[in-house]
Amino acid sequence: MxxxxxxxxxxxxxxxxxxxxxxxxxxxxxxxxxxxxxxxxxxxxxxxxxxxxxxxxxxxxxxxxxxxxxxxxxxxxxxxxxxxxxxxxxxxxxxxxxxxxxxxxxxxxxxxxxxxxxxxxxxxxxxxxxxxxxxxxxxxxxxxxVRGSRGALHPGAWWLWALALGTAATRTTNPLLLALLVAVSAYVVAARRPHTPWSRSYGAFVRLGLAVLLVRLLFATLLGSPVPGTHPVVTLPEVPLPDWAQGIRLGGQVTAEALVFALYDGLRLATLLICVGAANALANPARLLKSLPGALYEIGVAVVVALTFAPSLIADVQRLRAARRLRGRPDRGLRGLVQVALPVLEGALERSVALAAAMDARGYGRTARVPAPVRRTTTALTLGGLLGVCAGTYGLLTAEGGTYGLPVLLAGVAAALAGLRLGGRRSPRTRYRPDRWDVRAWLVAGSGAAVAALLALASVRDPAALHPGVVPLVAPALPLWPAAAVLLGLLPAFVAPAPEELS
Amino acid sequence: MIRFEDVSVTYDxxxxxxxxxVDFEVPEGELALLVGPSGVGKSTVLGAVSGLVPHFTGGTLRGRVTVAGRDTRTHKPRELADVVGTVGQDPLSHFVTDTVEEELAYGMESLGLPADVMRRRVEETLDLLGLAGLRGRPIATLSGGQQQRVAIGSVLTPHPEVLVLDEPTSALDPAAAEEVLAVLQRLVHDLGTTVLMAEHRLERVVHYADRVVLLPSPGAAPVLGSPAEVMAVSPVYPPVVGLGRLAEWSPLPLTVRDARRRAAPLRERLAGRAEATAAATAAPADAAVPPEGPPEGLPMGPPGGPPGGPSGSPPARPPRPARRRLFRRAPAVDVPAPAFAAEVRSLAVRRGRVQALRQVDLTVSPGETVALMGRNGAGKSTLLSALVGLVAPAAGSVRAGDAVPHRTAPRELVRRVGLVPQEPRDLLYADTVAAECAAADRDAGAAPGTCRALLSGLLPGVADDTHPRDLSEGQRLTLALAVVLTARPPLLLLDEPTRGLDYAAKARLAGVVRELAAAGHAIVLATHDVELAAELAHRVVLLAEGEVIADGPAADVVVASPSYAPQVAKILAPQKWLTVEQVREALA
Incomplete structure (x- = not known):
């Protein structure tokens, strides 16, 4: 040979x-x-x-x-x-x-x-x-x-952009601005989401947002609202409650003011949720893992693997319900679901054991030999840093700690970060084509940050426009320059790379 | 490269x-094949190479296993990850990330290879395995063969010196299996990778092997040798070896090519007898007289012959004609009474955005066995699902006997059609075999004891208090079959029934299916196993991309197709012999 x-x-x-x-x-x-x-x-x-x-x-x-x-x-x-x-x-x-x-x-x-x-x-x-x-x-x-230029945007940029839009949403109750924020996120998602299973999650988040809105309205209708109002819409029969339940009302008069207030409030929460949904659709959370420090990577993998088990559990439930039908048992209803629960759990356990074996055989959890001094330094830095963070936070929150609070907190954070970084040496991992934070990532994250900052500024400068009056009821007007600021959030639809077509 | 020194493994x-x-050595650059019946510990031997046995599974390992000089006692699986690549039976449980490219890189990331090396190896592996077009695709959207190739690729990228594979082709269609095996062949020849592989479907792999390690029975010491030597004594062997043993060729041929070169005299001897068999094979479709209602004569006796032995009957045995033609209602002009056990007319099925089936026509007569074949993802399982009402047709019609499956209540439907799914375990819920059988009797409204009697008939010697999980693959399949048969459905559907079965279990299954067909059941099996189809099917229906592309007598359809032809047909072409049994009978 x-x-x-x-x-x-x-x-x-x-x-x-x-x-x-x-x-x-x-x-x-x-x-x-x-x-x-x-x-x-x-x-x-x-x-x-x-x-x-x-x-x-x-x-x-x-x-x-x-x-x-x-x-x-x-x-x-x-x-x-x-x-x-x-x-x-x-x-x-x-x-x-x-x-x-x-x-x-x-x-x-x-x-x-x-x-x-x-x-x-x-x-x-x-x-x-x-x-x-x-x-x-x-x-x-x-x-x-070597360069990881596959065209995809850094997932962190998408998350920053979406969270910034969410932050902007918390600064206002103007329904027109909120609707504009939702429209901006929807447009960007429609234009730039990749063709992957998880990118369909946007629709689910929109539905979740609507559900939150409805629940908020329902509560305002049933439980009443602290908002005084003069425009009764409907009067529900009020349930008399005992004395100790003072301050709680069941039924009674529902005013237009209360409903509008609940609508604004619910819309704000729904917008926040929809923005998170946009981040989910645009950037796979698993890709964010790549940006975690090495010391935390393995915990991150465990979390992501656990998350991806949910879809396969649902597939299992569907398969086993189909199998019930093959046995001649009804495949619908709660009882059917309960009876497949045990086999589904068994299957999930088996799969996770098989996955653990496969991951072990592929080198998950390999550690590099680290000299003892480095190990000890890591421990000291991490522990000391966390203690510092606790002490600093305490100092900031109490009255007398105003002077030492901030410096201790910052020193603690720095020590903890250094500990994390040093801890990363124990893991020999390298990253395959890590996402690069390029100009487009700056632009995307920056556009989100600009929206948040401008709306925060507007809420200070012009609170009346961003928080349209409920008592007395006035029609909300669209404030011009905050609206223009929100439109800045559309920037990613133009600077982010277009999703690759599926072959 | 891999050395076992007097190894024994006892699980807790x-x-x-x-x-x-177990005491053998696989030298560097060889492809060693681990063969043996189910339950002899093939997976244990494979696990010992990667260190998963005993580090992960528990148990006690005596003796010593060394891989590339590393002792698995002192090295955990993760510390062997750079020299051993392991692919288990189910590729889906192997994946950690969700896209092809990242999956290929995962192992290298764990080993800490530099970024540029990773990048280049991913590209090389994408080309090597023909995955370049799929690089960005989510793994969940790939077909079975593609997933298997990704799984192999994902352990190849760290360039292991040893590759360990557990049944790499059992879930694949013949073409995809060829693809995977060609890749393994290249790894062995071009890169000098050492491969240790366990596989039941010897007809696919035995000629690639440099040496064969045979575990003849549980607890017995392994037999080692060249493929030809071991195949001469092995209890499991592919049809080409069966034919060689029958014709007393020596040395035994392992490939169709070798066998063909020796087969001229045999072809001559068989020439005169070819006509008769071909006629017999085509017979049942015409001879089938539709009986009414569920067939009565279920096989209660022992199934067709001892495992592996001559099961006696050619697949062409005509079904017992049921003479009573008492239709419940007069056949109308446009709705013929169920002359067919299954009738599918221009069926279209959509699954999500995918058009899974289009314009499918299929009829199955009582007593007829039809094999559905085609690539992974061609729509075989969808067609079976449509026949049991698990999916509703988007267009066209489906009838199982006199019922429209997706509009019939499950309780009623089980008396008309039964499906044994790809994973028979899905059908089994109970803790013991006895409880399972009792539940099946209740579900089907049959007399208590029906299912148990069926099971004893199909497979003697399964204890009442066994947990279904502890049964072997073949036993579990038989239990699921008994559960389904309890309701006496005239139409029986089997989805990929031979996955994970050894030759003995397969022969037993073939015997059972043949008896059921003889008793008047209409049987449809979706399978990748060409040998099984050749042995059982009267008719073969080929599907591609949701359409029927061929439908005809088994001998005609499979012999005409290079990838679906069984080995015997390839050896004896142009004569239409499909199985060793047919040849044996003709020579007798």
Missing amino acids: PRKAQRPPTAPDTGAVPPAHPSNNTDTDTDTGPADVQHGHAGAQRPANGPGTGTAGAARPASGIGSAGARQTASGSGGLAGGSSSGRSLRERVSSAAEPAAHGPAVRGAAEPAAHGPAVRGPAVRGAAEPAVRGAAEPAVGGVG | GAAEPAVRG
């Missing part, structure tokens, strides 16, 4: 000890060494697509071999991590060489010579392949390939 | 070890 012989001598070593994968702290330079080598193969193998040109790479001057050797020892000094990646790099080279052949129809016939051809030549190839790294391939691959 | 609370005396 010539293939076995191709393996570099370092390959068996990778087996002996799990390679300590360098995290972002110490081993960075040894790490980039082999990474460069790997770039090289992508570049160097390109000629191998054509049958004849493959030798061109091998014919490179001998200086290449020398430099490759130096590189090899350099990565060797990096310890096992370096060794294992160079072992891997050979495999990669074979795979990349094999690839062009695979696209052709004659897979088996053609793939093998292509795969073996360059690799069998042994050290010469390595020497030839690697110098090419520096020449051409490195800038190209390193420059373009 | 079990009296006997699940596997014992």
Whole structure:
């Protein structure tokens, strides 16, 4: 088997000890060494697509071999991590060489010579392949390939934008402004939501908002309202309540003022909910995970996995209710639901155990070895920081702590953040194509922030326009410049990238 | 690369070890196939490689398992993640993230590979597995074969030296299975990956294997050897080996190609007898005389023959003609009384935005067995669902006997049509087999004891107090079948019945189905298993994208299609032999 012989001598070593994968702290330079080598193969193998040109790479001057050797020892000094990646790099080279052949129809016939051809030549190839790294391939691959420019906007930008719109909604009770806010969010969602299952959640949030509005109106009708009114709409029979229930009213006169007040109030809450729905539809919460600090990542995964179980539970319920029908039992009604509850739970448990096994086998929860001092510092920083936050908050809230409150709070937050960051060293994880906070993200988040800030300003400068009178009843007018401010929130519909079409 | 040294595994609370005396080695770059009947501990052996046994499952492992030099006793699964990639039976329970691209990257992220390496490997893997067009798609929207490929891809990206696969093709249609196996082949040949794989459908995989590890029975030590050596003694073997054993070819051929080159004399011997069988295969569709009402003669005796043994009857046995033609009402001109057990006319079904079925016409006569075949997602399950009223037609009509399924109350419907779903466990709610049977009698309004008698007839030796969860796949399927048959539906539907069954359980199922058909049941099975279809079906209906693209006698339809032809048909083409049994009978 010539293939076995191709393996570099370092390959068996990778087996002996799990390679300590360098995290972002110490081993960075040894790490980039082999990474460069790997770039090289992508570049160097390109000629191998054509049958004849493959030798061109091998014919490179001998200086290449020398430099490759130096590189090899350099990565060797990096310890096992370096060794294992160079072992891997050979495999990669074979795979990349094999690839062009695979696209052709004659897979088996053609793939093998292509795969073996360059690799069998042994050290010469390595020497030839690697110098090419520096020449051409490195800038190209390193420059373009790494950047996570898949076009999607940073999910944090969407969340900031939506939460800012929600904040703006809390600053006003003007139904026209609130309706405008909802319209703005709806327009952006319609224009920019991706074609994914979770993007349908906007409709659910709109329905939830309407339900909140209705409940608010219902309560105002049944329980009365503290708003004094002079325009009775309807008078419900009032239920006499005992003395201890003073201040609570059941039934009685319903005034137009009370209803309008409840409507404004409910609309504000509904708008807030709809804005959160917009964030959900525009950015998958799971993608936000990528922006969590490393120390919190694993907790985040657990939460997201737990959340994604809800849809599969619903699918299970549907499947088992269908199965009840197959048994000749009625598939509707509450009893049917109760009877499938146990099998559904069993199924969910089984699935989570299977998922846990799969995640374990894929390296979830791997930890890097961290020196004891770093570990102790992490603990001290995190604990101290949290204590500082508590003390600072206490100081801010009590009368006599006004002087030390803020500085202690800030110091606590800083220490806790540093602890988190240091704690991230324990996790060797890296991020695949992390979302980048680019200009568009600034624009999107900024447009939301501008809406919030301008409405907050308006509510101070012109409270009457943003809070139209209920007593006496007046028709709300649309204040011009706050309305224009709300329209700023439309900016994402133009600057955010259009969703990709599904193939 | 993988070395087992006298390994035995005992799970907590079990009296006997699940596997014992396992001692073998898989050298680097080989594809090793783990075969054996159900319940011999194949999954345990696979789990021991990835370290999930015993770190995750509990239990005691004696002996030593080393993978790429690492001892699994001292390395947890997560510490083996960079050398072992594991894909379980159900790809859906494997996914952590929700889009294809992120799923491919997940394992590398856990291992902490640099961003540029991850990026390039994701692109390579997308190309290697033909997933480039799906990169941004949510995983939930993919078909079964695509999901299986994503699952394999997701463990390939960290470039493991060892790949462990548990039944990678059992849920896939023949074409998708070929696709997955071709990928494995490339990994072994081009990247030198070591693959250890367990699979029941040997006809798909055995010729890819470099060596076979046979676990002959529970607790028995494994038999090792080249595929041809092991297949000569194995209790489980694909049809090509069956034919080779019958014709006493030596060494045994493992591929259709090898067998074809030897088969010329056999074809000559069979030439004169081909006509008769072809005629017999086509017979039942014409010979079927529609009996009225539910068939009475359910098989109460032992099912068709001992497992794996010669079950005697060719699939072409004509159903017992029921002579009573007492129609309940006179056949009207436009509404013929149920001459067919199932009748589907220009049916269209929408599922969400997807047009799952369009313009489907299908009739099934009593006593007839019809196999529905086609790609994953072609609409087979939807058609079955429409026949039991789980989905309402968007256009066209569906009738099961004299009932319109989606308008009939479940209690009434079970007497007309019964479906054993893909996951038979869904049908079972009770804690014990006895309680399940009692509930089935109540549901169906049958005399107490009916279901239990059926079960004993189909599968002797299942204790009353067993929990349905503790049954093997085959036993559970039989229990679900007995539950469904309790209401004596004249139309019986089976959705993917052989998933996870070994050859013995499959032979038992085939015997049962054949008897049911002989007793006048109309049977529709949706299956990817070409060998099962060849053995049982009188008619084969091919579906593609929700349309019927072929409908005809089994021999004609499957022989004409390269991906749906059973091995025997490929070997003996152009003669139309479908199963080893037919050949055996013709030679006798």
